[in-house]
């Protein structure tokens with residue numbers, strides 16, 4: 001039945017009608033607020049490329065966590081800027097690591113707030129890669145000719161040895177009060193290794209939210225400033241996914257599910273809405289999406305120029321991620337969105 005019997009505008013005539021037939025709704029209950037914790041006291045240093053986002057010392061992080069919770073946002077995810085970096089990412093897994101300190105302090109003051117702990121090594125490694133690095137030698141004469149010394153192929157990110165550090169980090173974070181372990185490194189087999197380590201440490205009830213399909217994206221730029229995690233050489237394309245591959249993303253997710261992930265994530269969000277939608281169709285686990293720093297920075301920058309209506313674009317961007325199928329959204333807009341939704 002077409003026009004003139006069918007007129008879709010009939011149900012758009014008023015906000016009451018539009019609200020009644022709305023297919024997708026946002027709620028603060030689905031938002032997670034990312035926070036960057038740094039050493040010191042009373043530190044609240046704004047990230048240049050992410051206005052409104054700060055590096056916070058533990059005492060300030062507690063204040064921020066309390067405020068976030070009071071706005072109805074149920075969860076935060078913690079990233080750490082350690083005092084010192086080294087080749088073994090000691091700051092990631094040591095008992096007095098910066099995220100461990102923050103988790104203990106926040107759990108003590110805001111016990112009902114769910115704390116997710118990002119598990120990766122890049123913020124703690126002197127070279128800024130997500131895993132252990134070792135020199136690699138060209139495999140063949142052809143490869144040696146194709147890749148002269150000094151370029152990307154003369155090092156390698158060692159997968160299996162890295163798993164041990166990721167597992168150690170996860171156990172340490174869970175012991176410090178982190179409720180959900182969220183590995184973001186993209187090493188093969190890390191979900192299984194982490195599950196195994198948690199179970200052996202008596203932490204069988206700690207869930208894993210895996211960054212299952214994490215793409216090598218230029219949209220992470222501002223985050224690297226926020227978390228001081230820019231690789232000192234090369235890039236992350238040997239472990240993060242190629243942005244062109246949706247089918248491979250399904251394989252990545254499937255493997256993480258088999259290894260014991262309780263929840264899965266697609267990252268970034270807006271440039272990968274089709275991947276979110278495909279994952280929603282195919283998997284029945286809770287699905288998260290990370291609206292990353294570059295997505296946030298673009299909206300903030302345009303709004304600061306009065307080129308767009310910040311609040312409306314913010315809400316529309318979150319709605320698009322929700323509509324694509326993500327039930328959980330990690331976003332730097334979490335607090336502001338929750339205020340608008342209140």
Ligand SMILES: [Zn+2]
Pocket residue numbers: 120121122123129130184185
């Ligand atoms: Zn990393």
